[in-house]
Amino acid sequence: DSGVTQTPKHLITATGQRVTLRCSPRSGDLSVYWYQQSLDQGLQFLIQYYNGEERAKGNILERFSAQQFPDLHSELNLSSLELGDSALYFCASNGGDSSYNEQFFGPGTRLTVL
Amino acid sequence: AQSVSQHNHHVILSEAASLELGCNYSYGGTVNLFWYVQYPGQHLQLLLKYFSGDPLVKGIKGFEAEFIKSKFSFNLRKPSVQWSDTAEYFCAVNVAGNMLTFGGGTRLMVKP
Numbered sequence: 001d002s003g004v005t006q007t008p009k010h011l012i013t014a015t016g017q018r019v020t021l022r023c024s025p026r027s028g029d030l031s032v033y034w035y036q037q038s039l040d041q042g043l044q045f046l047i048q049y050y051n052g053e054e055r056a057k058g059n060i061l062e063r064f065s066a067q068q069f070p071d072l073h074s075e076l077n078l079s080s081l082e083l084g085d086s087a088l089y090f091c092a093s094n095g096g097d098s099s100y101n102e103q104f105f106g107p108g109t110r111l112t113v114l
Numbered sequence: 115a116q117s118v119s120q121h122n123h124h125v126i127l128s129e130a131a132s133l134e135l136g137c138n139y140s141y142g143g144t145v146n147l148f149w150y151v152q153y154p155g156q157h158l159q160l161l162l163k164y165f166s167g168d169p170l171v172k173g174i175k176g177f178e179a180e181f182i183k184s185k186f187s188f189n190l191r192k193p194s195v196q197w198s199d200t201a202e203y204f205c206a207v208n209v210a211g212n213m214l215t216f217g218g219g220t221r222l223m224v225k226p
Contacts (some may be wrong), residue, residue: 002157042157043204043216056213090158092214102148105158109210 004106006091010053012112018079021109025093032074038087044094049074116141116209120217127195128225133188135220137205146208147188153201197226
């Protein structure tokens with residue numbers, strides 16, 4: 001158990017819908033990262049938040065957005081869902097104040113868009 | 115931008131065989147290097163990491179990796195695999211901003 005929690009574990013929805021994925025970082029970690037794992041694209045970095053502020057952005061679609069709340073949990077919002085958005089979405093956390101910190105990954109949310 | 119290549123997509127070994135998984139990265143500056151493992155149905159777990167110092171890094175479960183700067187490589191090795199090592203292995207690099215860039219992964223199947 002990494003200490004990072006994600007809910008829900010599974011999510012099945014239809015095209016065009018909107019979903020919210022939730023992540024709680026390890027206690028004390030200020031930085032949250034979101035990654036998407038799909039069969040065709042592999043593991044890709046989406047976005048990073050540090051202490052409530054967006055710090056880095058990767059291959060995140062405009063239909064996707066995220067935020068980090070004062071209690072440091074983060075939510076990833078996916079809207080106008082398409083079949084190709086079906087993937088495993090991981091959240092990771094670390095102290096965020098140094099590039100020497102490993103990232104601790106949550107169990108992931110498996111999103112299926114029908 | 116940096117990129118990571120893992121040349122072996124699927125590897126099948128018998129128990130007790132030796133393992134070497136290749137990882138090459140493209141970036142000319144200083145990098146931090148990682149190997150993560152994902153057991154079936156589970157989250158990513160760190161096997162080992164290299165930041166600086168001794169280029170031969172020892173990790174958990176008997177795994178080790180060698181950083182060869184001149185070859186931009188960070189290959190993962192284990193002298194004798196077990197059935198429980200069946201998993202997907204990911205090499206990753208971190209340059210700046212803490213984001214990880216992952217390779218495509220290598221699926222290892224160990225036959226009992």
